[in-house]
Amino acid sequence: MKTLMGWAVRLYPAAWRERYGAEFEALLEDVGPSGGDLWNVVRGAMAMQMTTLNFGKLLAACAVAGAVLAGAWSLTLPDRYVSTAVIGIDGGEAGIRRLEQLQLKVLGRQSLSTIIQRDGLYKSERAKLPLEDVIAQMRNRDVRMQLLQRGPDTRAVSIQFKADTPAAAQGTVKQLVAAFADQNAQVSEGAVRLEVLDAASLPVVPVEPRRSRVIVMGLLAGLLLGLVAGGAYSAVARNAVWSLKRVGSFTVTGMALGLAVAMMIPDEFISTAVLRAASGADVSRAIQRVLSAESLEAIVKKEGLYRGTSPAEAAGKMRNQAVRVQTVGNGGGAFTVSFMYGDRETAQRVTLELVKAFTAAIPVVEVLDPPSQPALPSYPNRLAMGITGLFAGVVLGLVSTRFRKPVAATA
Numbered sequence: 065m066k067t068l069m070g071w072a073v074r075l076y077p078a079a080w081r082e083r084y085g086a087e088f089e090a091l092l093e094d095v096g097p098s099g100g101d102l103w104n105v106v107r108g109a110m111a112m113q114m115t116t117l118n119f120g121k122l123l124a125a126c127a128v129a130g131a132v133l134a135g136a137w138s139l140t141l142p143d144r145y146v147s148t149a150v151i152g153i154d155g156g157e158a159g160i161r162r163l164e165q166l167q168l169k170v171l172g173r174q175s176l177s178t179i180i181q182r183d184g185l186y187k188s189e190r191a192k193l194p195l196e197d198v199i200a201q202m203r204n205r206d207v208r209m210q211l212l213q214r215g216p217d218t219r220a221v222s223i224q225f226k227a228d229t230p231a232a233a234q235g236t237v238k239q240l241v242a243a244f245a246d247q248n249a250q251v252s253e254g255a256v257r258l259e260v261l262d263a264a265s266l267p268v269v270p271v272e273p274r275r276s277r278v279i280v281m282g283l284l285a286g287l288l289l290g291l292v293a294g295g296a297y298s299a300v301a302r303n304a305v306w307s308l309k310r311v312g313s314f315t316v317t318g319m320a321l322g323l324a325v326a327m328m329i330p331d332e333f334i335s336t337a338v339l340r341a342a343s344g345a346d347v348s349r350a351i352q353r354v355l356s357a358e359s360l361e362a363i364v365k366k367e368g369l370y371r372g373t374s375p376a377e378a379a380g381k382m383r384n385q386a387v388r389v390q391t392v393g394n395g396g397g398a399f400t401v402s403f404m405y406g407d408r409e410t411a412q413r414v415t416l417e418l419v420k421a422f423t424a425a426i427p428v429v430e431v432l433d434p435p436s437q438p439a440l441p442s443y444p445n446r447l448a449m450g451i452t453g454l455f456a457g458v459v460l461g462l463v464s465t466r467f468r469k470p471v472a473a474t475a
Contacts, residue, residue: 068102075109123290130286131279138278143270144226147233149241150212150262152220162248163211163221165352169247170240171203172348173391179239185232196391207240220261230267237264291459314461315454322453323446331441333408335415341397342428350425354418355383363417367410387418398432404442412437 069092073085153163169175176199180186186198193201206227212220223240227233241260248258341347353359360379364370370378388402401418405411415435423429 069105072102072105072109075106120294122294123287126290126293127283127286130289131283134282134285135275135279137282138273138275141273141278142228144228144272145230145233145267145269146224146226146271147230147237147265147267148262149223149237149260149264150220151223151241151244152259152261154257163219165356166244166247167209167221168352168355169348170243171207171209172351173199174348175243175247176202176207179236179243183232183235183239185227185236200391226271234264234266288459311458311461315457318457318460319450319454322456323450325453326444326446326449329444330406332404332406332443333411333438334402334404334442335408335411335435335438336400336402336433337415337419337431337435338398338400338433339419339422340430340432341399341426343397345397345426345428347397347399347426350422351389353425354421355387355389359421360387363414363421366417367414369405369410369414408438 070089073081073088076085173196177195180190180195180198180202186202189198189201206225208222208224208226210222210224212222221244223237223244225233225236225240227236241264245258341350357376357379360382361375364375364378364382370381373381386404388404389399390402391399401415401422403411403415403418405414412435419431419435423431
């Protein structure tokens with residue numbers, strides 16, 4: 065207990081320890097401190113530290129508090145495990161196109177809904193959300209597929225799935241691999257030979273949450289808060305009028321720089337159309353046809369998109385970054401088609417071409433909303449960047465105020 069009391073005494077300010085430390089240690093040698101005495105010493109040290117605030121103490125306290133709170137929060141997050149498998153396919157460019165077609169089918173509504181219901185995935189989400197939203201969550205958050213090259217004539221796709229348990233992750237990846245084989249077997253013409261190069265792995269270590277990273281982020285957030293709090297405290301304690309002017313100048317400069325950087329980033333416009341397919345229509349197959357390499361390459365050539373890149377590269381960039389097809393509501397066949405580009409008129413024209421492709425791919429489809437002409441860019445968010453610059457200016461202004469010597473008073 066005396067050892068703990070000795071450590072507790074070190075929590076007091078240095079000036080207090082220099083004056084009373086020896087006497088306090090002598091007192092500890094004469095008495096037998098209890099747990100209540102230890103708490104009283106710690107409480108007294110905390111109270112005295114609070115009455116002698118300074119920039120360093122505020123900075124350290126906020127940093128420690130941020131790290132502790134972030135660490136405690138990370139313990140409440142569930143572990144997430146990732147299982148991976150690799151499927152290979154032969155056939156050169158034709159094999160790549162076939163692999164892309166199979167990928168679209170496996171990620172389609174019918175395929176994913178079958179896996180979800182068969183394996184009992186997302187039980188809590190399915191109790192609160194419609195199945196369409198759960199499928200979108202699985203497709204956009206937990207499933208990842210990436211094309212790989214395993215040789216001059218062999219292409220492969222890496223399949224990953226993220227789940228709360230290792231068994232669930234591995235089991236779902238096995239189902240996705242089986243879905244590739246089933247979809248390939250259902251094709252009467254154009255079927256190719258698939259080979260499982262790497263079987264679904266059984267993860268041992270969770271990939272999320274990265275608790276060390278969460279703690280570091282909490283520490284950085286605490287440091288940032290400490291800079292603001294410490295700078296504000298120093299500004300008030302030293303020379304409020306002078307420091308406020310300095311902080312104001314940094315604030316204006318930071319906001320101006322943020323807006324200047326935002327103005328250098330080119331605009332991106334999004335045009336959106338809403339369609340509704342007739343009951344029973346195979347929308348997944350239509351998406352496969354519209355987003356195929358041949359279809360997108362034709363649109364790229366017609367509209368002159370992504371100059372300086374080959375049609376195949378432009379089609380891949382268009383499919384992976386610029387085009388988005390998403391279901392609307394709780395089903396009913398409605399879905400949106402969006403395209404993002406640097407020119408608003410081109411964005412609208414390309415969305416119209418995509419709508420035409422869908423009307424050709426689906427026997428009965430109704431255009432509920434024609435392609436919109438975007439009035440304002442969707443990216444970059446210049447207001448947010450300006451506010452970020454403003455906040456950074458406030459922090460830098462407060463920090464510079466803390467380390468600048470006070471202005472001497474004039475007679």
